[in-house]
Amino acid sequence: MSTLAVYSSPDTRPRVLHDFDDIASVLGGIGVLFEHWEANRPLAGDADPQSILAAYQDSIDRLNERFGFQSADVISLQADHPQKDTLRNKFLSEHVHADFEVRFFVDGKGLFYIHKNNQVYLVLCTRGDLISVPADTTHWFDMGTEPCLQCIRLFTTEDGWVADFTGSDIARHYPDFDEFERTFAPAKA
Numbered sequence: 001m002s003t004l005a006v007y008s009s010p011d012t013r014p015r016v017l018h019d020f021d022d023i024a025s026v027l028g029g030i031g032v033l034f035e036h037w038e039a040n041r042p043l044a045g046d047a048d049p050q051s052i053l054a055a056y057q058d059s060i061d062r063l064n065e066r067f068g069f070q071s072a073d074v075i076s077l078q079a080d081h082p083q084k085d086t087l088r089n090k091f092l093s094e095h096v097h098a099d100f101e102v103r104f105f106v107d108g109k110g111l112f113y114i115h116k117n118n119q120v121y122l123v124l125c126t127r128g129d130l131i132s133v134p135a136d137t138t139h140w141f142d143m144g145t146e147p148c149l150q151c152i153r154l155f156t157t158e159d160g161w162v163a164d165f166t167g168s169d170i171a172r173h174y175p176d177f178d179e180f181e182r183t184f185a186p187a188k189a
């Protein structure tokens with residue numbers, strides 16, 4: 001189940017939401033797009049990237065028309081990946097991109113942290129969720145110690161994007177993916 005926790009500071013209790021429309025509304029208020037997509041054709045568990053992209057082509061086209069995305073790819077990461085820790089650490093610190101960061105969760109989960117207007121929005125994305133973090137929005141991302149995710153990524157340039165780190169240690173003060181799941185996400189998420 002998708003979950004949003006909004007912190008005014010690391011030491012205060014966050015406002016926690018589980019209702020999808022409520023989450024989308026709050027995130028929309030800070031310019032973050034949050035949608036739920038359905039596949040427009042049945043999709044096998046071991047589908048190849050082309051089949052995955054084809055299954056969501058209608059939704060991808062709709063977003064492309066709105067935002068001008070130029071390319072899309074599919075990434076998968078499971079807990080048995082030999083470099084899972086390195087990959088996890090890559091985006092664990094606060095950063096920005098000069099482009100949107102768009103992720104659609106075909107399967108699995110991931111936790112986005114968006115730092116905006118002196119608040120931190122922790123967004124647990126689950127299967128079927130689309131999140132779009134605007135360019136130049138400070139954020140970070142945690143996939144947890146046992147990652148399980150398959151995502152479609154959308155880019156406005158063929159080159160994709162690079163992270164520009166802010167140097168802040170803010171990420172250390174908030175629950176990581178594992179703690180967040182234990183604390184806020186229902187077990188059957």
Ligand SMILES: [Fe+2]
Pocket residue numbers: 091095096097101139140141163
């Ligand atoms: Fe990022």
